[in-house]
Amino acid sequence: VDTEIVFSIYSENLRQQDWTTLAEKVAERINQGVDGVVIAHGTDTMGYTAAALSFALQNLPVPVILVGAQRSSDRPSSDAATNLIGAVKAAGEAPFAEVGLAMHETASDTAIAIHHGTKVRKCHTSRRDTFKSVNGFPIARVENLKVTMIADTYQKRDPKRKLVLKPNFCSKVALVKFYPGMDPAVIDFYVDQGFKGILLEGSGLGHVSKFCFDAIKRATAKGVVVALASQCIWGRVDMNVYDTGRDLLNFGVVPLEDMFPETGLVKLMWALGQTDDPKEAIALLQANVAGEYTPRTLPQDKIVEGGPQ
Structure with a gap:
């Protein structure tokens, strides 16, 4: 495990050029042959960054997982450690190679949901399960240190696959x-x-x-x-x-x-x-670049609840 501080700022202060820098840093690490990438990120705009990286990092060979926490590590109810463990487990061992976002699946500490980067939104100001998959379901969950796939179709992990980097964004x-x-x-x-x-x-x-x-x-x-x-x-x-x-x-x-x-x-x-x-x-x-479009509208009652629990 190797770590690097790319930015040390509140997530609301991220700009389009920062998404570009982050995508380039991730690409650099992937080209060095890592098994996966975990990005610690503030929750306020983590959904935006997950979408940005989904478009910028195409043809991924390994998972790229964003993770955050709703409650700081000095609080008894903190979700920081469990979220991070789930994210690392997914990045290192999951069979998919996509951009995902790892956070509590429910209000309890039982499981971490891995959401598709283009289908996830922060839906509550303070709940630990604030992130929900919208018009879709999570790609996987991590429970008892085991990764279980939820999605039937996904891009499979393949270290030989060549990453395609398209990191530019227009701020206008x-x-x-x-x-x-x-x-x-x-x-x-x-x-x-x-x-x-x-x-x-x-x-x-x-x-x-x-x-x-x-x-x-x-x-x-x-x-x-x-x-x-x-x-x-x-x-x-x-x-x-x-x-x-x-x-x-x-x-x-x-x-x-x-x-x-x-x-x-x-x-x-x-x-x-x-x-x-x-x-x-x-x-x-x-064009459907990173799973941002789904071919049909899924049952509303299941989606609103955030998918399978």
């Missing part, structure tokens, strides 16, 4: 949450500031007010990539159901299926970090 991307009465000048502001992408967090199946239409049309006409994810979190957008959604599609808005907004934002940043061409960026955005 904005997340705009729609709400009743939203001033479309917010969209105009980002366009005028030279932003290359806007992720709209729309309502329901993928809607925003008709009063935003002119601003959205102006944005896409100027080559800004405008994508939409639902603020509902669970489920998927379907912009063909109502005429509002169909209008947005006609304006060039890209629906993000069952990606929730945080992953959608990170992927838009990553896509625009690979190319300046809006059409090429949209093609990347629509």
Whole structure:
């Protein structure tokens, strides 16, 4: 086991260039032949970093596991040690080779869930099982120092596989949450500031007010990539159901299926970090790069509970 401090900052202070640095550091270690990588990370933005590394580190030969703690190690109820043990066990012995996030599966200390990096979100401010898989299930769990696979399909560990590193992210991307009465000048502001992408967090199946239409049309006409994810979190957008959604599609808005907004934002940043061409960026955005899209909507009751317990 070898350790390295890459950053010593609160996770809310991480920026896109820091994701790039972290991806490059992980790639360096993998190219040295490690059995796996564990990244200790603050929980506030750990989901964003998990998504970023999922897009930046492709064709992984070994697992890359992010881990954090909701309660500090000086507290009797701390989850730090159990989470870290589970993460190390998964990184060193699990049969998959993907980016995962390791945290308590339930409020008790019995098991650590390993979530897919593009399908996990922090859902509670303080609970130890705050991270839940969204529109999917965990890839594995660690219980009694044993790794048990939950996913039926996954990229298998293969030390001979050659890592593909694509670590660049565009910082000129904005997340705009729609709400009743939203001033479309917010969209105009980002366009005028030279932003290359806007992720709209729309309502329901993928809607925003008709009063935003002119601003959205102006944005896409100027080559800004405008994508939409639902603020509902669970489920998927379907912009063909109502005429509002169909209008947005006609304006060039890209629906993000069952990606929730945080992953959608990170992927838009990553896509625009690979190319300046809006059409090429949209093609990347629509491709299933790291399991961020699932082919069908899974049963809601199971997903909301965070998967199998």
